[in-house]
Amino acid sequence: MAIACPRLSWRDVSLSLCLVGLVALQIVDGLHLRPLRSAIEQMPSPPSAAALKAMAFGDDQFLYRAELSWLQEVGDGGGRLRPLREFDYGRVADWLRALDRLDPQSDAMFQLGSAYFGAISDPKTASTQLPPLIDYYAEGGMADPARRWHWLVWAAIKTQHVVKSPVMADRLVDDLLAVRANPDAPAWLPLLAPPLLRAVGETERAAALDADPDIVERRRKANEILRERHAVGRTPN
Amino acid sequence: MNALAATFRYVLITAIRDRMVAAILAGHIAVLGGAALMAASALTEGRYTGLAMAGEAMRAVMVLGLITFISFHVRRMEETREIEAILTRPISRWAFVLAYFGAYAGIAVLLALCTAPLLFFAFSANGMGLIEWQASLLLECLIIVAISLFCALSLGSATASVMGGVGLYAICRLGAFFRAISENHTGILDQPGADRIANWVVEGLAAVLPRLDLFGQGRWLIYGPGGGWGVRELLVQAAITVPLLLLATIRDLTIKRY
Numbered sequence: 371m372a373i374a375c376p377r378l379s380w381r382d383v384s385l386s387l388c389l390v391g392l393v394a395l396q397i398v399d400g401l402h403l404r405p406l407r408s409a410i411e412q413m414p415s416p417p418s419a420a421a422l423k424a425m426a427f428g429d430d431q432f433l434y435r436a437e438l439s440w441l442q443e444v445g446d447g448g449g450r451l452r453p454l455r456e457f458d459y460g461r462v463a464d465w466l467r468a469l470d471r472l473d474p475q476s477d478a479m480f481q482l483g484s485a486y487f488g489a490i491s492d493p494k495t496a497s498t499q500l501p502p503l504i505d506y507y508a509e510g511g512m513a514d515p516a517r518r519w520h521w522l523v524w525a526a527i528k529t530q531h532v533v534k535s536p537v538m539a540d541r542l543v544d545d546l547l548a549v550r551a552n553p554d555a556p557a558w559l560p561l562l563a564p565p566l567l568r569a570v571g572e573t574e575r576a577a578a579l580d581a582d583p584d585i586v587e588r589r590r591k592a593n594e595i596l597r598e599r600h601a602v603g604r605t606p607n
Numbered sequence: 608m609n610a611l612a613a614t615f616r617y618v619l620i621t622a623i624r625d626r627m628v629a630a631i632l633a634g635h636i637a638v639l640g641g642a643a644l645m646a647a648s649a650l651t652e653g654r655y656t657g658l659a660m661a662g663e664a665m666r667a668v669m670v671l672g673l674i675t676f677i678s679f680h681v682r683r684m685e686e687t688r689e690i691e692a693i694l695t696r697p698i699s700r701w702a703f704v705l706a707y708f709g710a711y712a713g714i715a716v717l718l719a720l721c722t723a724p725l726l727f728f729a730f731s732a733n734g735m736g737l738i739e740w741q742a743s744l745l746l747e748c749l750i751i752v753a754i755s756l757f758c759a760l761s762l763g764s765a766t767a768s769v770m771g772g773v774g775l776y777a778i779c780r781l782g783a784f785f786r787a788i789s790e791n792h793t794g795i796l797d798q799p800g801a802d803r804i805a806n807w808v809v810e811g812l813a814a815v816l817p818r819l820d821l822f823g824q825g826r827w828l829i830y831g832p833g834g835g836w837g838v839r840e841l842l843v844q845a846a847i848t849v850p851l852l853l854l855a856t857i858r859d860l861t862i863k864r865y
Contacts, residue, residue, distance in 0.1 A: 423787045427780040428820020431829060435649075435659035442650050475830060481651035 416468035434472035516554035618710035634668035659825035678768035681759035715748040736831035753852035779819035
């Protein structure tokens with residue numbers, strides 16, 4: 371059976387050739403551009419409260435989640451990753467503060483800040499990078515210690531083991547002791563203060579605090595609760 | 608009643624033929640895919656991220672789809688002189704506008720009703736928050752249909768109508784921003800007189816524009832109803848805005864164009 375072959379005019383042939391030529395040109399250009407990579411995005415300063423209102427278009431929750439995802443990825447791009455030591459942590463803390471205003475109920479800022487930005491493994495770098503984050507978490511934790519006590523714990527632990535700054539430790543000890551006035555906050559929270567003082571060399575003040583009847587009583591109660599929980603096989607909180 | 612049913616049927620057939628229904632449903636599915644990707648890549652609270660993203664993007668798909676479809680459909684009716692033919696029959700301008708609003712609104716409601724089940728299956732959204740969000744989307748769609756119909760019948764081209772509709776919608780979504788500016792008396796110029804005028808303008812805009820920024824809160828999908836307002840406030844807003852826009856459309860149709 372003969373196959374009917376359509377007759378092509380010169381115009382059709384030249385048009386097809388032009389098409390093939392342009393595709394080939396695009397491939398060559400693509401290969402030429404292959405080594406070029408998009409610039410890694412820098413973290414800008416956070417927008418003002420009014421600018422955030424404009425960006426939200428009325429849906430703060432959407433902006434909150436979108437900015438949180440962006441904050442998680444910012445600095446990485448074009449197949450490259452920017453090490454955390456190169457970030458400006460003051461700016462990171464400012465972003466977390468700005469986002470906190472969009473959704474004060476969520477704990478995602480804590481997870482992102484502590485588990486991602488706070489997870490610097492090199493102690494030397496961590497001690498210079500973490501202070502703004504610690505300040506932010508101490509400030510956020512003190513705003514609502516009953517709900518955000520874990521923010522204060524993170525700030526205290528990082529100051530005690532990583533930053534070891536006497537000034538920051540002093541500030542945090544004051545915060546932790548001020549929590550005693552809040553009946554809704556965990557009663558054991560002030561017990562973090564003595565080891566914090568010891569870590570920065572203030573052993574005498576730590577000993578005096580350990581001997582404080584209120585701290586002694588809180589420690590006794592905390593141990594009692596811990597023993598009870600161990601006795602019934604529950605994991606202590 | 609027959610005229611309304613016939614108009615609804617005609618608009619529905621056009622929407623299906625123009626792939627508008629399929630495009631919006633495909634848009635919703637694509638949105639769910641994108642939101643699932645965002646949720647999976649979130650370091651924490653992934654489901655919440657997915658819900659907020661999907662909810663907002665579904666709103667955008669509905670709004671853009673409706674504005675585009677209505678603008679081009681009305682324009683085509685004008686170009687084929689269909690509107691003139693309809694209006695030569697014993698049908699008033701009122702009935703014409705209301706019939707087409709009813710038809711577009713019917714399709715919008717049908718499409719909007721698909722979103723809550725999709726969010727339920729994709730991100731386990733549930734409870735009163737989802738119901739409130741769904742009700743809010745339905746009311747928002749009614750306002751969008753009224754805005755689109757007004758723009759499509761008032762402006763001379765489909766492009767102008769789409770841009771006008773999207774622009775009006777965007778300004779209405781900036782209601783909270785205008786309110787914040789007017790309340791904080793944010794001075795943007797060095798001259799106090801000019802600042803005062805700018806504040807009056809912003810205050811006027813904040814007062815006149817429908818507060819579309821209050822609709823479709825992602826917060827409801829995550830934490831449930833709350834935040835200081837709910838369906839009641841949105842219902843009042845829709846009950847004022849929709850008749851206002853329909854009256855403006857009827858007036859424009861009666862006085863200016865036909």
